[in-house]
Amino acid sequence: MFVKQISVFVENKFGRMAAIIKALAQNGIDISALSLADTSEFGILRLIVDKPNEAVEILKKEGVIVKCSNVLAIAIDDRPGGLAKALEILTDAGVEIEYMYAFIGKADGKAMTVVRVNDNDKAVSALEEGKISLLTTEDISSR
Amino acid sequence: MQNYFQREIETAPREKILEIQNEKIVKQVKYVYENVKYYRDLMDEKGVTPDDIKSVDDIKKLPLLSKSDLRECYPYGLLATDLKNCVRIQSTSGTTGKRVVAYYTQHDVDLWEECCARAIVAVGGTNEDVCHVAYGYGLFTGGAGIHGGSHKVGCLTLPMSSGNTDRQIQFMMDLGSTILCCTPSYAAYIGESLKEAGYKPEDNKLKAGIFGAEPWTEEMRKHIEESLGIKAYDIYGLTEISGPGVAFECSEQSGMHINEDHFYVEIIDPDTGEVLPEGSKGELVFTCLDKEAFPLLRYRTRDICVLSREKCPCGRTHVKMTKPMGRSDDMLIIRGVNVFPSQIEEVLLKIGNGITPNYQIIVDRVNNTDTFDIDVELDENMFTDDVKSIEKVEKHIVSELRSVLGIGVKVHLVNPKSISRSEGKAKRVIDNRKL
Numbered sequence: 355m356f357v358k359q360i361s362v363f364v365e366n367k368f369g370r371m372a373a374i375i376k377a378l379a380q381n382g383i384d385i386s387a388l389s390l391a392d393t394s395e396f397g398i399l400r401l402i403v404d405k406p407n408e409a410v411e412i413l414k415k416e417g418v419i420v421k422c423s424n425v426l427a428i429a430i431d432d433r434p435g436g437l438a439k440a441l442e443i444l445t446d447a448g449v450e451i452e453y454m455y456a457f458i459g460k461a462d463g464k465a466m467t468v469v470r471v472n473d474n475d476k477a478v479s480a481l482e483e484g485k486i487s488l489l490t491t492e493d494i495s496s497r
Numbered sequence: 498m499q500n501y502f503q504r505e506i507e508t509a510p511r512e513k514i515l516e517i518q519n520e521k522i523v524k525q526v527k528y529v530y531e532n533v534k535y536y537r538d539l540m541d542e543k544g545v546t547p548d549d550i551k552s553v554d555d556i557k558k559l560p561l562l563s564k565s566d567l568r569e570c571y572p573y574g575l576l577a578t579d580l581k582n583c584v585r586i587q588s589t590s591g592t593t594g595k596r597v598v599a600y601y602t603q604h605d606v607d608l609w610e611e612c613c614a615r616a617i618v619a620v621g622g623t624n625e626d627v628c629h630v631a632y633g634y635g636l637f638t639g640g641a642g643i644h645g646g647s648h649k650v651g652c653l654t655l656p657m658s659s660g661n662t663d664r665q666i667q668f669m670m671d672l673g674s675t676i677l678c679c680t681p682s683y684a685a686y687i688g689e690s691l692k693e694a695g696y697k698p699e700d701n702k703l704k705a706g707i708f709g710a711e712p713w714t715e716e717m718r719k720h721i722e723e724s725l726g727i728k729a730y731d732i733y734g735l736t737e738i739s740g741p742g743v744a745f746e747c748s749e750q751s752g753m754h755i756n757e758d759h760f761y762v763e764i765i766d767p768d769t770g771e772v773l774p775e776g777s778k779g780e781l782v783f784t785c786l787d788k789e790a791f792p793l794l795r796y797r798t799r800d801i802c803v804l805s806r807e808k809c810p811c812g813r814t815h816v817k818m819t820k821p822m823g824r825s826d827d828m829l830i831i832r833g834v835n836v837f838p839s840q841i842e843e844v845l846l847k848i849g850n851g852i853t854p855n856y857q858i859i860v861d862r863v864n865n866t867d868t869f870d871i872d873v874e875l876d877e878n879m880f881t882d883d884v885k886s887i888e889k890v891e892k893h894i895v896s897e898l899r900s901v902l903g904i905g906v907k908v909h910l911v912n913p914k915s916i917s918r919s920e921g922k923a924k925r926v927i928d929n930r931k932l
Binding site: 366419 | 875877880881882883884887888891908909910911912913914915
């Protein structure tokens with residue numbers, strides 16, 4: 355139903371992002387989606403990866419702060435209006451969107467987007483009813 | 498031709514000064530013993546009575562006072578006279594828990610202002626000068642002391658206070674300020690601003706500057722002198738003893754004459770408290786000789802310096818002190834404000850819900866202005882996926898620090914355990930200023 359998202363605190367220091375991504379690369383972690391929220395003083399890196407539990411351990415060893423949380427990953431038709439339809443369903447259900455970002459690449463001709471909402475359960479039932487398919491961590495690991 | 502504000506005392510032979518000091522110290526110690534219970538208890542504990550103090554040679558028998566005594570005695574514990582006899586309160590720039598409040602009778606104010614007047618005359622000030630006071634006015638002794646001294650000299654006094662540099666420049670140019678008094682970093686800033694406004698050093702009427710309240714270097718002196726086209730002089734003082742003017746530089750620009758007829762000076766070993774022979778490097782200790790409201794005896798300044806009795810060509814006979822070469826405690830002076838790492842710790846402790854995050858203070862000087870940054874290790878429990886909540890933590894730290902320290906600081910959140918530790922303990926302060 356959900357995918358595991360890893361949030362990483364990124365200090366505002368030269369080379370931090372590179373170091374974090376390198377640590378994942380050296381351990382064979384595949385990144386499917388990412389976003390970097392930045393402020394003038396720090397950043398939060400959000401990642402969807404194939405092996406989230408392993409990735410968390412690797413990053414902890416790197417000395418960075420990591421948090422895991424469940425987010426929605428929706429597969430939508432890759433055509434104008436595909437995303438609009440999914441968001442309309444959420445809006446009609448009264449679900450608030452906190453942030454979203456897109457996956458790298460496609461699967462089965464579908465575009466994929468990570469959506470962070472204020473109420474996961476409400477969002478899931480609305481999307482299922484609207485025939486929008488949701489991905490799980492297992493789906494991403496087996497890609 | 499040398500000018501003196503009080504020629505007789507400023508150029509008195511050493512024996513004469515000693516005679517005055519010996520006479521004053523006997524009275525002052527008796528007065529403090531009778532009027533300040535806190536110090537009387539300290540003396541009793543040490544087994545010293547006023548009768549044991551017959552001359553300045555006996556001062557070393559007296560107990561030392563430090564900032565912690567002042568904090569313990571806040572607000573009235575060291576007051577030596579009725580409040581109805583006091584006319585003024587001044588306070589140090591330190592804040593909660595560290596604030597020191599000093600009291601003055603009219604006699605004390607006069608004495609202090611006379612010391613400042615000596616400093617102004619020593620740099621060439623007369624009643625024909627326009628004295629531009631850009632030290633902060635208020636509880637801070639900088640503005641009040643120099644202002645009073647300027648009145649005593651008879652200068653036309655411009656009570657500008659600090660800040661609003663455009664207005665400073667406008668008044669300076671329009672009214673022809675001749676003596677500038679402020680912190681050295683502000684003097685440098687005014688110099689830069691004048692240049693930016695298109696003025697050359699010779700366009701202003703300034704001839705001298707009296708700069709103090711923060712550490713500065715010979716390079717900075719040169720820079721200020723060139724940018725303003727003046728002679729720049731140092732001044733030293735502390736609220737606990739009176740304020741600026743405890744010591745001041747003369748035309749020689751080679752150390753500051755301590756007003757020995759009012760303040761007895763010793764150099765001690767900061768670790769043992771033993772008095773060191775004159776000429777040794779050590780901690781400066783002052784004993785007030787003729788104050789009424791707040792007469793501290795043997796007050797440890799924490800400033801490290803060296804005294805010299807070498808004959809000064811200016812004709813003044815009072816001992817000279819070097820610029821403070823450092824501190825015997827961990828106090829930092831940032832943009833003229835006293836900052837103790839413990840104050841920062843207290844703020845972080847509150848924010849961290851009882852756990853003090855590791856932190857590191859980084860002070861530097863860029864374009865003659867102090868920069869003040871603090872790295873704070875973010876605790877895992879403080880991290881959420883939400884940008885706003887972390888920004889809130891950061892802003893909270895910034896605003897708390899600002900209200901406690903009274904100056905702005907840049908806070909950087911960093912990873913846990915990323916601040917380097919030696920012997921398990923993080924180095925708290927990195928001071929990159931080359932002072």
